[in-house]
Amino acid sequence: MADAPKMEFSRRGFLKGAGITAASTVIESANALARDAKDGLSGPQAVGPDAIPIKLRINGQEHAVTVEPRYTLAQTLRDNLEMTGTKVVCDRGSCSACTVWIDKTPALACMTLAVDAVGREITTIEGLSHGETMHPVQAAFVKHDAMQCGFCTPGMVMSCAALLERNPNPKLSDVKHAVSGNLCRCGTYPKVFAATLDAAQQRGQIADLVTLNTGTERYDGA
């Protein structure tokens, strides 16, 4: 009967082997880099899939967060930064409840990756007000009772306020067009139209007093 083969395994031998493996990995990586460099294609480094630190500029302030690349801006605002004014309803870009401004343009926070919002200027509903002083559109929404359940309201306000930024004297059709993506299941549209047209009028009268908060303070109301 033949002897069973001897198992030879020492800690030293294991480390030596591991060292070779590690070294060859380094060499392979270096070769890959060299190949890329030769092709002129060595370039940007991928981040993730695990969480990475990023900085977002929101309402004029820089915020450091650590998120996975798959985190949307809406998730990041709500879950990481506790800025829950931005609502998420459909999470597919069909209802516009999550409307924020990206570089002053209304956009969907649910269809924007947080990592893709780095370097952009983000404005949320929290950034519209000056502390306790509401934006004219917000004040007009209160005055005209332009909300019922209120879930679509922040997105609705962001769309209407953006309209007034680019068109201070909108017609009814302009307001309808501006909120054509904002779904309101309660059917508050007529009051939204009235409020926005009223805000435009009020704003014209007090334009010097109200400027958009790009700023220094953060409104802490939920």
Added chain:
Amino acid sequence: MNKFSFVDCKTVDEALGQLNNGATVKAGGIDLLDLMKEGIVAPPKLVNIRNVDSLRGITVSKDGLHLGPLVTLSEIAAHPDIQRTYSGLSDAAGHAATPQVRNMATVGGNIMQRPRCWYFRSTDFDCRKKGTSDVCHALTGENQYHAVINNSTCAMVHPSSTAVPLLGMNATVELTSKRGKRTVAMSDFYVPPEKSLINETVVQPGELITGIFVPAPEPGTRSAYQKYGEKESFDWPIADAGIVLVMDGNRCRKAAVVMGVAAPTPIRSAAAEAVLTGKTIDEATARAAAKAAMQGATPLSQNGYKTQLFQTAIYRTVLLAAGQMQRDPSAIG
């Protein structure tokens, strides 16, 4: 959504260098994130081209219109030269989805959208299109929004609204890969399911759309696009028509009649174009062209109404293009 790594590129070369091992191009991200959230695709890496400056910009010259693939639908809709000279294109871009989506969605991404079919877009169903079964559920199931032409293999429809006028305007798409550039006509861009269920377009792995070019229209050219759907906003069309007419006074010298969601890919109707060519455009010729476009349609159990809706869309859009009708208030968007 699956976990993925993300790489932000600043140049076309950087992006091409990253397009390997299943990496997927991300521009505006609207359709891609939708597909990822639904679990239909799960790319290990997203190559972000949104910050590639050379892929932006609208240039209008005497030769035609050049669109960087990152031009947003809002930018196309608001551009005065496009509104004036390529009005069918601004109509289509301006009536897609919602203002917020149009601010984010790019023209390159718009023509690269995956098909609309609720069986394809649901992980609950295996299907022929997904390659997970030999069945097309739409053929026997719920098919009210599905194709009425070329629908025997897979009855999906392509949702791109800008592809409709781009096809009618003889646009070309520039594709760039590590091997170089090639130009593809819009008429060859989409691959119908009877040719391939895997490839929806001719874009190959490792290729990137780097430009869309629309040749300058001949003198006397007029174009229009209208879509009809269930909701006034956000909705995809149930029927849409893109019409390009080269007019000699009231007489139509050349015509392009394009339908978006009639078939699995945007298609031109040679029969409708033959009816219009050489004729004076009036209600009778518009109706005859609309009827010709639906000759040979093969509606499914629930979408026979689409053949009527397409006739309405074509009839009204021919008259709109010819300047004989205002934009239809019942058209959506």
